[in-house]
Amino acid sequence: MQELIKKAGILIEALPYIQKLYNKTVVIKYGGNAMINEELKHSVMEDVTLLKYVGMHPVVVHGGGPDISAALKTYQIESKFVGGLRVTDAQTMAVAQMVLVGKTNKEIVSLLNQYGGKAVGISGIDGHLIECEPLDADGDGNPVDLGYVGKIVKINTELLTKLTNDEFIPVVAPIGMDKQGQSYNINADTVAGAIAAAVEAEKLMFLTDVEGVKDKEGNIIYAMTPEKACDLIEDGTISGGMIPKVRGCIEAVNEGVKRVHIIDGRILHSILLEIFTDTGIGSMFTKES
Numbered sequence: 521m522q523e524l525i526k527k528a529g530i531l532i533e534a535l536p537y538i539q540k541l542y543n544k545t546v547v548i549k550y551g552g553n554a555m556i557n558e559e560l561k562h563s564v565m566e567d568v569t570l571l572k573y574v575g576m577h578p579v580v581v582h583g584g585g586p587d588i589s590a591a592l593k594t595y596q597i598e599s600k601f602v603g604g605l606r607v608t609d610a611q612t613m614a615v616a617q618m619v620l621v622g623k624t625n626k627e628i629v630s631l632l633n634q635y636g637g638k639a640v641g642i643s644g645i646d647g648h649l650i651e652c653e654p655l656d657a658d659g660d661g662n663p664v665d666l667g668y669v670g671k672i673v674k675i676n677t678e679l680l681t682k683l684t685n686d687e688f689i690p691v692v693a694p695i696g697m698d699k700q701g702q703s704y705n706i707n708a709d710t711v712a713g714a715i716a717a718a719v720e721a722e723k724l725m726f727l728t729d730v731e732g733v734k735d736k737e738g739n740i741i742y743a744m745t746p747e748k749a750c751d752l753i754e755d756g757t758i759s760g761g762m763i764p765k766v767r768g769c770i771e772a773v774n775e776g777v778k779r780v781h782i783i784d785g786r787i788l789h790s791i792l793l794e795i796f797t798d799t800g801i802g803s804m805f806t807k808e809s
Contacts, residue, residue: 544577545578545579545716547712547716548578549709551583552727554790559788562631562635564785565631568637577685579689580690580691581692582708584624585606587624588616591615591618608667608704617705628691632689638689640688640689642679642690648697649676650697650714652671672710680715694710709726713771713772716780717776721778723781725783725794731784732801732802741803746773746807769782779805781802
């Protein structure tokens with residue numbers, strides 16, 4: 521009986537969060553080990569399906585770097601990176617689009633549908649969702665030439681809105697298109713942030729392979745403002761591969777996303793733990809302290 525009461529308590533703890541997020545959009549950037557480990561894969565799909573069934577509007581944006589690298593190796597095409605972004609010539613772009621849209625995206629859709637979700641796989645090409653142009657500068661403004669790597673110009677939300685309002689779960693592959701119809705590979709973190717801002721999401725969640733943003737002593741920083749995050753980048757506390765993720769969080773908050781989270785996708789049901797518990801996990805970014 522005590523175990524049953526404990527389970528009831530967990531549901532009651534979740535109630536105010538369900539009420540607050542009912543009919544609100546939650547954007548989830550799905551990546552890292554959660555895309556590789558089978559148990560974690562199924563955990564994420566269960567979490568996303570549950571969000572839909574309790575009245576939220578989840579939108580999943582996925583990466584697929586390991587799948588692309590494996591496919592390029594099969595075709596004997598060398599992978600090159602500059603500043604963490606894949607240099608994408610015409611051959612690489614063709615493979616990336618084939619893998620992201622035709623393989624990775626459909627695998628996620630299939631898993632969600634197995635758990636009772638009504639998932640629909642799309643890319644930024646569908647419905648002119650992501651309009652882009654060539655990325656010509658890095659995060660510090662230095663000129664770069666990465667080939668068919670895109671910079672987002674506009675997010676057209678009509679397709680996403682129709683899908684989420686009609687009980688579907690959109691699963692978005694990070695491929696965009698310019699005015700001439702040329703496809704571009706776009707960083708998935710960037711796509712997730714731009715979509716979250718465009719649809720005025722209540723939450724944006726990045727599933728990563730780290731516990732969160734840490735201070736110089738190695739302690740997780742549970743909450744911060746964009747100003748605090750910029751200071752931590754400036755003084756070197758935030759460094760390396762965490763910088764683009766944190767910059768994406770800063771931009772999303774500044775563009776109107778209420779809360780942005782970097783959470784550890786290696787933890788089973790990390791999405792539910794963040795959304796439905798009083799303590800949450802990982803690092804949260806908000807406009808106000």
